[in-house]
Amino acid sequence: MAIKVTIDGVEVEVEQGTTVLQAARKAGIEIPTLCYDERLAPFGACRLCVVQVEQMGARLVPACSSPVVDGWIVHTDTPLLQKIRKTVLELLLVHHPLDCPICDKAGECKLQQLAFRYGPDRNRFLYGQERFADPVDMRSPLIERDTNRCVLCGLCARMCEEFQSVGEISFVGRGFTSRIGTVWDRTLDCEFCGQCVAVCPVGALTPKTFKYRVRAWELESTPSVCAYCGVGCRIVLDHKGGTVYRVRADTDVGVNIGALCGKGRFGFGYINSDERLNTPLVRKGEELVPAGWDEAVAALADGLKSAADRYGPDSVAALISGRLTNEEVYQIRTIFRELIGSDNIATPTADGTFPMLDAVREAFGIGASTLPYEALDAANCYVVLGYDLVASNPVVANRIVRTRRRFYEEKRLILIGPKRGKVGVYADVWIPAPARLIPDALAAVLKVMLERGWASFDFENSDAFKQGLAKIDIGALAEALQVEPKLFEDAAEVLHGFSDAVVVPAGFAFAPDLNRRMAEVSANLVLALGGPARSRGMLVLSDRANLQGIYDQGIRTSPLEILRKIESGTIKALYLVGVDPTVHLPGGRRLLDVMGSVEFIAVQDLFRTPIANLAGVVLPASSFAEKSGTFTSGERRVQKLNRAFDPVGNSRPDGAIFEALSEKLGGKVEWNPAALFARIAGEVESY
Numbered sequence: 170m171a172i173k174v175t176i177d178g179v180e181v182e183v184e185q186g187t188t189v190l191q192a193a194r195k196a197g198i199e200i201p202t203l204c205y206d207e208r209l210a211p212f213g214a215c216r217l218c219v220v221q222v223e224q225m226g227a228r229l230v231p232a233c234s235s236p237v238v239d240g241w242i243v244h245t246d247t248p249l250l251q252k253i254r255k256t257v258l259e260l261l262l263v264h265h266p267l268d269c270p271i272c273d274k275a276g277e278c279k280l281q282q283l284a285f286r287y288g289p290d291r292n293r294f295l296y297g298q299e300r301f302a303d304p305v306d307m308r309s310p311l312i313e314r315d316t317n318r319c320v321l322c323g324l325c326a327r328m329c330e331e332f333q334s335v336g337e338i339s340f341v342g343r344g345f346t347s348r349i350g351t352v353w354d355r356t357l358d359c360e361f362c363g364q365c366v367a368v369c370p371v372g373a374l375t376p377k378t379f380k381y382r383v384r385a386w387e388l389e390s391t392p393s394v395c396a397y398c399g400v401g402c403r404i405v406l407d408h409k410g411g412t413v414y415r416v417r418a419d420t421d422v423g424v425n426i427g428a429l430c431g432k433g434r435f436g437f438g439y440i441n442s443d444e445r446l447n448t449p450l451v452r453k454g455e456e457l458v459p460a461g462w463d464e465a466v467a468a469l470a471d472g473l474k475s476a477a478d479r480y481g482p483d484s485v486a487a488l489i490s491g492r493l494t495n496e497e498v499y500q501i502r503t504i505f506r507e508l509i510g511s512d513n514i515a516t517p518t519a520d521g522t523f524p525m526l527d528a529v530r531e532a533f534g535i536g537a538s539t540l541p542y543e544a545l546d547a548a549n550c551y552v553v554l555g556y557d558l559v560a561s562n563p564v565v566a567n568r569i570v571r572t573r574r575r576f577y578e579e580k581r582l583i584l585i586g587p588k589r590g591k592v593g594v595y596a597d598v599w600i601p602a603p604a605r606l607i608p609d610a611l612a613a614v615l616k617v618m619l620e621r622g623w624a625s626f627d628f629e630n631s632d633a634f635k636q637g638l639a640k641i642d643i644g645a646l647a648e649a650l651q652v653e654p655k656l657f658e659d660a661a662e663v664l665h666g667f668s669d670a671v672v673v674p675a676g677f678a679f680a681p682d683l684n685r686r687m688a689e690v691s692a693n694l695v696l697a698l699g700g701p702a703r704s705r706g707m708l709v710l711s712d713r714a715n716l717q718g719i720y721d722q723g724i725r726t727s728p729l730e731i732l733r734k735i736e737s738g739t740i741k742a743l744y745l746v747g748v749d750p751t752v753h754l755p756g757g758r759r760l761l762d763v764m765g766s767v768e769f770i771a772v773q774d775l776f777r778t779p780i781a782n783l784a785g786v787v788l789p790a791s792s793f794a795e796k797s798g799t800f801t802s803g804e805r806r807v808q809k810l811n812r813a814f815d816p817v818g819n820s821r822p823d824g825a826i827f828e829a830l831s832e833k834l835g836g837k838v839e840w841n842p843a844a845l846f847a848r849i850a851g852e853v854e855s856y
C-alpha cells in the first residue's frame with residue numbers, strides 16, 4: 170500500500186514498510202549514515218541518521234531503521250540535529266586516533282568527511298586522554314586490521330555474516346573495550362572476499378596491497394569486468410602510472426551487487442609483476458633472442474603458413490585463453506578459418522561448459538543460461554550440481570546461499586555433489602554423489618517425482634527420458650552412495666513444494682560426457698517443473714571470463730581433440746594464446762614429451778610459461794587492464810572492458826598482435842573493437 174510522507178517540505182509517496190532513509194533518498198534528500206548498507210538489515214549503531222518527526226514530539230528517530238508512517242512530517246537537517254550529529258562524532262572520536270596523515274583511508278574516510286561537515290574541532294569527552302593501544306594486526310596476508318581506528322559500526326561483521334555467510338569476524342569485548350575480532354583472536358582464516366574491507370567506513374580494515382603505496386586521491390578509476398571466472402563481476406580498477414593498486418566492485422552496476430570474491434578483488438598482482446614478458450623473442454639456434462615486433466610477427470606468420478603449406482591446414486592449431494575478448498576471438502577465428510583454413514581452435518576449459526551449453530540449446534533453443542542472475546532472488550528453490558560452486562563461481566554461489574538463509578521459510582536449496590562445502594552447509598538436502606553419479610542422482614529424484622505425480626512429464630521427447638528413469642534402481646543407487654533412499658524422496662518433496670527452481674550445474678574439467686548428461690537431466694527437471702520461466706530455469710556458468718563469448722562465436726572444438734592431434738603427430742604448428750598446455754591440459758608436463766612432433770610453437774602470453782622454452786616465437790601480450798573490448802558473462806550479458814592504461818613495456822594487446830599477424834597472412838583483420846563488435850552482432854543473435 171502506498172503512503173505519503175513529507176520530508177524537508179518535499180512530499181514523497183512510498184510503499185508501506187519503507188524506512189525514513191529510503192524515503193528521503195527517493196526524494197533526493199541525503200541523510201548522513203555511518204553504519205548503514207542497503208544490502209544489510211538496519212543496525213542502528215551510529216545514530217548519525219537521527220531525524221525529527223513532528224508527530225513524535227521530542228523523540229528522535231533513527232532514519233535507517235524506522236519505517237515511515239502515513240502523513241509523517243520529517244525534518245532531517247535542523248540545528249538540533251546538527252548539534253546531535255556533532256556530539257555523536259565527538260563521542261566516536263574519543264577512541265579514534267587522529268592519524269589521518271598516514272591512514273590509507275584518508276581522502277575517502279566517512280568519519281573524516283562527516284567530521285569535516287559537522288565540524289567538531291575539539292573533543293569534550295576525552296576518556297582519560299587514552300587511546301586504544303591495540304597492536305595493528307598484520308598477520309593476514311591480505312587484510313590489515315587496526316582496531317584503534319574502528320568506530321564499531323558493525324558493517325564488516327554484518328557483511329561477513331549476513332552477506333557473505335562466513336561469520337569470521339564479530340564484536341568482542343564490552344563497553345569501552347569492544348572491538349572487532351576473530352575467534353580466539355586468531356588470524357583471519359576466511360574466504361578473503363574483502364567485503365569487510367570494502368564496507369569499512371574508516372581505516373580500520375585496509376587491503377595490504379594498497380598500504381602506504383599511494384594516496385586515494387591520486388588514483389585514476391577505470392570501470393571494467395573481472396577477467397577471472399564467467400560470473401562477469403563488474404569492477405573498478407584503481408590505478409596510477411600503469412600500476413593497479415586496488416580493485417573494487419562497481420556498485421553502480423547491479424550485476425554483482427557490490428560483491429567480489431578474493432580472486433577478483435585481490436588477484437591483480439600479476440598485472441604489475443616485474444616478471445612479465447617485455448619484449449618479443451625469436452629463436453636463433455638454441456637461444457630465444459629479443460626481436461622487434463615486425464620480425465617476431467613475421468616469424469609467427471611464417472611458422473603457421475609453412476606448416477599449412479607443407480602438411481595442410483589441419484596441421485595448424487591454436488589453443489586460446491578463455492579470457493580473450495569477443496573481438497579478439499573474432500579475429501583469431503577469422504585468421505584460422507579464412508586465412509589458414511583450419512578449424513583447430515580450442516580453449517582449454519571448453520569441456521567444462523560447452524557440452525552443457527549444447528544440452529541447454531537442444532532443450533530450450535538457446536545455448537546459454539535461460540535466466541539472469543536476478544532470477545535467483547525471485548526463485549524459491551536452488552538445485553546446485555557439481556563439485557564446488559563456491560570455488561568456481563563464488564559470487565553467484567554466495568548469492569544463492571545468502572538468499573536461502575535470508576528467506577528461510579520461503580526458499581529451499583538442494584545440493585548434489587561430492588563435496589558438502591558452504592553450499593551444503595545451508596542445503597535442505599545434500600545428496601553426496603561422486604561426479605560420475607550426479608546425473609543419476611538427479612534422475613532418481615525425478616523418478617520419485619514421476620511416480621508420485623509431482624511433476625508434469627508430458628514435454629516434447631519426454632518418452633525416452635521416462636524410459637531412462639524407469640531403469641534407475643533407486644535402492645542400488647542409494648547403496649552405491651551410502652545414503653538412505655529416502656534422501657531422493659526428500660529432494661523430490663522439496664521440488665514438489667518449491668517448483669520455481671534454478672538449476673546450476675557446475676561442470677567438471679575434461680569430462681564432456683558427464684557435463685552434458687548433467688545438463689540434460691537438469692533441463693528435463695526444468696521442463697518437468699513447468700518449463701523455463703522468469704524464476705525457473707538453468708544457469709550455466711564457466712570458469713573463465715569469456716567462455717560464453719567463445720561458444721557464441723561457434724568455437725566448439727574440444728581441447729582434448731587438439732591434444733589427440735598433437736599426440737598423433739597431426740599438429741605441426743601450434744599457436745598458444747594465453748595457454749600453456751603443459752599447465753592447462755591433462756597430462757601436465759608429460760606433454761612436453763609429445764611436443765617433439767610439433768615443428769613450430771608460438772607462445773603469446775603475459776609470462777614466460779614453461780612451454781616457451783620450446784617455442785620458436787614468444788610474444789609479450791597485455792593484460793585485460795591494458796585493452797578494450799567485451800566479455801560475455803554467464804548470464805549472457807555482454808560487458809565492456811575499458812583500457813585503464815597503455816600496454817606495459819613493449820607488450821601488445823592480443824588484438825593488436827592478431828591484426829599484425831593477419832596482415833602478414835594477407836588479409837588484415839583490423840583490431841578495432843567497436844567495428845569488430847558490430848560484425849559479431851551481425852552474426853550472433855542477441856549481441
Ligand code: SF4
Nearest residue numbers: 329359361362363365
Ligand atoms: S574477507 Fe570476507 S570472509 Fe573474510 S572476514 Fe572479511 S568479509 Fe569475512
Ligand code: SF4
Nearest residue numbers: 319320322323325369
Ligand atoms: S572495523 Fe570498520 S567496518 Fe568494522 S566495525 Fe570497525 S569501523 Fe565498522
Ligand code: SF4
Nearest residue numbers: 395397398402430433
Ligand atoms: S566471482 Fe568470478 S567474476 Fe566475480 S570477482 Fe570472483 S572471479 Fe571475478
Ligand code: FES
Nearest residue numbers: 213215216218233
Ligand atoms: S546509519 Fe542509522 S544508526 Fe547508523
